Amino acid sequence: MAHPELQNLRRWSLVTRDAHALCRPHGFAALANPERHMEISDLGIYLRAEATAV
Known part of the structure; x- marks a missing residue:
């Protein structure tokens, strides 16, 4: 939070x-x-990303 650009x-x-x-x-x-x-909560996003990275 202390960064000058913020x-x-x-x-x-x-x-x-x-x-x-x-x-x-x-x-x-x-x-x-x-x-x-x-909000939009996509609880499966990390599982899908992991599956496509293999």
Whole structure:
């Protein structure tokens, strides 16, 4: 986050299952408007990539 080319970013996103307490002291907080966020989750992408690499 300290890299000079990243200093003008407006928003940082972090996804974690269990490190919330570790990330809060670094400025991360729960989403202010979670109802605005959406995602596409492709749980099989790594398995497919592994299968085609062989």
